[in-house]
Amino acid sequence: xxxxxxxxxxxxxxxxxxxxxxxxxxxxxxxxxxxxxxxxxxxxxxxxxxxxxxxxxxxxxxxxxxxxxxxxxxxxxxxxxxxxxxxxxxxxxxxxxxxxxxxxxxxxxxxxxxxxxxxxxxxxxxxxxxxxxxxxxxxxxxxxxxxxxxxxxxxxxxxxxxxxxxxxxxxxxxxxxxxxxxxxxxxxxxxxxxxxxxxxxxxxxxxxxxxxxxxxxxxxxxxxxxxxxxxxxxxxxxxxxxxxxxxxxxxxxxxxxxxxxxxxxxxxxxxxxxxxx
Numbered sequence: 055x056x057x058x059x060x061x062x063x064x065x066x067x068x069x070x071x072x073x074x075x076x077x078x079x080x081x082x083x084x085x086x087x088x089x090x091x092x093x094x095x096x097x098x099x100x101x102x103x104x105x106x107x108x109x110x111x112x113x114x115x116x117x118x119x120x121x122x123x124x125x126x127x128x129x130x131x132x133x134x135x136x137x138x139x140x141x142x143x144x145x146x147x148x149x150x151x152x153x154x155x156x157x158x159x160x161x162x163x164x165x166x167x168x169x170x171x172x173x174x175x176x177x178x179x180x181x182x183x184x185x186x187x188x189x190x191x192x193x194x195x196x197x198x199x200x201x202x203x204x205x206x207x208x209x210x211x212x213x214x215x216x217x218x219x220x221x222x223x224x225x226x227x228x229x230x231x232x233x234x235x236x237x238x239x240x241x242x243x244x245x246x247x248x249x250x251x252x253x254x255x256x257x258x259x260x261x262x263x264x265x266x267x268x269x270x271x272x273x274x275x276x277x278x279x280x281x282x283x284x285x286x287x288x289x290x291x292x293x294x295x296x297x298x299x300x301x302x303x304x305x306x307x308x309x310x311x312x313x314x315x316x317x318x319x320x321x322x323x324x325x326x327x328x329x330x331x
């Protein structure tokens with residue numbers, strides 16, 4: 055019988071990357087100031103090797119409970135530093151609270167939140183990180199389309215874009231930028247269905263509409279989360295890149311009760327008795 059390489063070498067067996075899996079990264083609480091002197095709180099997750107990519111996350115509507123800890127963005131920050139050598143910055147828009155803290159100011163319906171995005175871009179630049187991709191979810195997608203005009207932006211991925219505050223002028227401005235745009239639209243989205251998205255985003259040549267089969271606006275469930283994250287991988291890394299579902303290195307699992315990540319014991323395949331050392 056042929057022994058798998060992991061078994062013949064005693065290497066760690068791969069664990070499935072489940073919903074609360076936290077992969078290795080250097081994580082730090084950060085704060086930065088906007089041009090109108092509002093203090094924004096966030097987390098920067100850095101890979102243990104020099105970063106090849108950067109993602110800035112823009113969260114869903116705070117009026118409906120959205121924050122930097124909204125589950126898809128949190129899972130992105132837990133996985134992408136280790137899987138794709140990606141620096142991930144997620145932050146609370148002004149007036150928004152989460153486990154890591156509260157940003158100053160008051161929510162402003164996607165208007166002054168543009169200043170928060172500008173400050174996040176300046177922070178990434180100050181840290182010497184690669185030019186960022188923007189990943190917005192729901193409300194965050196409107197902030198991107200309305201305010202993301204910085205030349206340093208590589209492109210954007212929109213998760214469940216409702217186009218609630220975005221105008222045709224905003225879409226035309228993005229089209230004129232020539233930057234890549236991917237829209238991941240759940241099959242059963244409550245605000246903008248895939249066919250409607252194709253019609254609305256037709257103003258932007260090259261905009262990619264990726265349908266999430268069986269998913270809804272909030273991407274609930276690991277299968278839906280993987281659809282959203284895969285859309286980000288294809289846009290940022292390339293169309294042939296795949297989101298891994300297993301990890302053979304150190305892993306922790308987030309525990310909501312403890313408010314912390316708990317290490318997972320690594321299991322090693324035993325060396326077979328017939329192996330010649």
